[in-house]
Amino acid sequence: MSIRQWTGGELRLAPWTNEWVIVAPARASGTRETTGACPFCPGPGEDTPPERWRLSTPDGSGWRVRAVTNRYALSDHHEVVIESPQHGWDLTTATTAEVVDVLTAWQVRHRALRAGAAEVVVFRNRGEAAGSSLAHPHSQVLGLPVLSGVTARNVAVARDHHHRTGRRLVEDIVEAELAHGERVVHTDAGATAFVPIAPATEFETRIVPSTYRADFGAATLDELATAADSLRTVLAALRAVLVDPAYNLVLHTAPTTWTSAPFLAWHLQVLPRLTTPAGLEVATGIPVLTTRPEDCAARLRTALPVDAAR
Ligand SMILES: [Zn+2]
The missing domain is CATH 3.30.428.10 (HIT-like)
Structure with missing residues (x-):
């Protein structure tokens, strides 16, 4: 059994899945903003x-x-x-x-x-x-003292792809999406935004800068600016189509020991939260989507700000 003490609680490794769980009782004692001035x-x-x-x-x-x-x-x-x-x-x-x-x-x-x-x-x-x-x-x-299961798996899949093909997985995915076209939301010289072929949530959108680089920490100001433009465009389209949805925005970048890996590429992932995961998803981790990713992308394209039309 593995339990690691951490400043705010414990990190425990689930023996069934080999995935980390955070136990942080102190977090529950904080009452969040309800009334009064914004802190x-x-x-x-x-x-x-x-x-x-x-x-x-x-x-x-x-x-x-x-x-x-x-x-x-x-x-x-x-x-x-x-x-x-x-x-x-x-x-x-x-x-x-x-x-x-x-x-x-x-x-x-x-x-x-x-x-x-x-x-x-x-x-x-x-x-x-x-x-x-x-x-x-x-x-x-x-900063996490352990590597999450999700990141470890992402790295392993990209590394395996690179071993087999000599190519960067994210770059191949973007090229395939651009060739296919149906799931592309927006693309320009700096970045491509698309709904993945098998998203984790409805209207999930990935934003991938055209300069492929494992480490977000090493991105240039120009690269940040093109990513910022694309992110703003995608969020504006999501807001228009889904009427100000709840979402998680996640940065994918190389873990600390892989910052110069030739098989990784930092990018952004937007995950709208439109439904609550139900039994099948909880049991299997398999998302059930009721809107085709191709239709999600088509709807987002119609809602792009005028200056971002493809
Ligand atoms: Zn405020």
Whole structure:
């Protein structure tokens, strides 16, 4: 039996699946925002744990994006990125420069939290169905001392593909999607967004930068800008089609020991949360989708902002 002590609780390995489970009783004691002032809004009601990093406004008087310790931290390597001082700010209506600021914050904190971590996870929960308890726009960066089963499997599949073909799996997937065309949501010189052939949720969309690179931490500012543009476009289309859905946004990037792997490529995954997993999904991990991925992509294409039409 394997139990590893962690700052905020324990990591336990399930013997049936060899997958890690986090046990963190301390997280339940925090009462989340229900009434009163937002703790992330600047001003008298502001109430955040210590700041770790910030992007200042040009005159230095305030901040554009900041990273603070997560109040309900799973470990001392768990931070919240507060994406804007404005409570009503949204990725879909932000400027490209503002989205680049957020991706820059992810990148800086991703690099900072690597020490001692097997992988650094970056994600954004929006809406209660996606696990978000605070409306102020924010994302999270977490350094995990163990490699998750999902990441280990993703690495193994990509590595195997590279062994057999000498090619990068994500690059082959993008080429196949572009050749097929039916599931492509949006593509330009910088990135391609598509609904995967076998998505995990309805309207799942993957955004893959055209410069394939294992490590998100090494992406250039230009690469972040094209990814930011594509992300904004996809989220705007999802918002229009699904009327402001709850979603999880996940960054896929190389685990700490694989940052120069020639078979990996960092990219973004948006997972709308439209339904609750039921028995079959819980029993088998097999998603049941009632909308064809091809139809999801077609609907998203009709809702693209005008300046992003293919
Ligand atoms: Zn706020």
